[in-house]
Amino acid sequence: QVxxxxxxxxxxxxxxxxxxxxxxxxxxxxxxxxxxxxQPPGKGLEWIGYIYYSGSxxxxxxxxxxxxxxxxxxKNQFSLKLTSVTAADTAVYYCARGASLLHxxxxxxxxxxxxxTVSS
Amino acid sequence: QSVLTQPPSASGTPGQRVTISCSGSSSNIGSNTVNWYQxxxxxxxxxxxxxxxxxxxxxxxxxxxxxxxxxxxxxxSGLQSEDEADYYCAAWDDSLIGLVFGGGTKLTxx
Numbered sequence: 001q002v003x004x005x006x007x008x009x010x011x012x013x014x015x016x017x018x019x020x021x022x023x024x025x026x027x028x029x030x031x032x033x034x035x036x037x038x039q040p041p042g043k044g045l046e047w048i049g050y051i052y053y054s055g056s057x058x059x060x061x062x063x064x065x066x067x068x069x070x071x072x073x074x075k076n077q078f079s080l081k082l083t084s085v086t087a088a089d090t091a092v093y094y095c096a097r098g099a100s101l102l103h104x105x106x107x108x109x110x111x112x113x114x115x116x117t118v119s120s
Numbered sequence: 121q122s123v124l125t126q127p128p129s130a131s132g133t134p135g136q137r138v139t140i141s142c143s144g145s146s147s148n149i150g151s152n153t154v155n156w157y158q159x160x161x162x163x164x165x166x167x168x169x170x171x172x173x174x175x176x177x178x179x180x181x182x183x184x185x186x187x188x189x190x191x192x193x194x195x196x197s198g199l200q201s202e203d204e205a206d207y208y209c210a211a212w213d214d215s216l217i218g219l220v221f222g223g224g225t226k227l228t229x230x
Contacts, residue, residue, distance in 0.1 A: 044122065045157075045165065045208055047219040060218045094164055104212045105219060106155040106170040113164050 002027040004095050004111035012089075012118050018082040022095030022111060029053065029071055033098030033105050034078045036069060038091040039113075046091075050098055050105065051078055085118045092116075123148060124209055124222035131228040137197040140225045142209030144190050148220060152212040154192040156185055159206040159224075168207070169194065196227075204229045 008020035022034070036048040049059035051069045059067045063082070071078040082089060092113040098105035125143040132138040142154065156169040167176050169185035172192065184195045192211075196203055209222040 044224045045210075045221040047210075047221065058218070061216055099170075101171040101174070102153055104153045104155070104171075106167060106210075107157070107165070108167050108170075108176060110164040110166070 002109045006114040040091045122223040123220040126222035140194045142192045147215040148211040148213040150190040
């Protein structure tokens, strides 16, 4: 059974960089798409981006200028960096495994999510 | 404002059949498959339907998905109290070149 677990600071100051790591167990990240998705409190889901097992990345155009997703296959982890954060980036951040059908990714395993608050 | 439009709420009584709609455009639902997620209160979303109408292992056959043109629907038959949750549709958008979610529908079992 694949399991994902997010980790990182729960509080980030405005203008600083949000950094999160997702540790994957029960399967290798050397296949599939590995995604970050967020959900502001009381609101809907927003896809942030993914890193493919080949190392290629794809980001939500609305966040592209501030996002970097990377992977460490030796640790079976992948990470998210979001720069220049504001209060609007306050959200529960989920990592998720993506499979695909007809080139459309779907998320079949999710982490439990971690709340990141942007505040001074 | 979400790219995919869902009704904010839906309701039904136990045993009833309810449907949740997801409206998009030619660049997303009209061109690509649709996935559905269920989010129980306080938990991470769970994959319910992928590829318009495919159920992952373990998802009851009470849940079904369909797509026609630029709209998709999730149907839940034999409604149960444990189905009370938020439901989200998702699809790839060829114009935005990214994955988009609907705004979500809160299902209440009366």
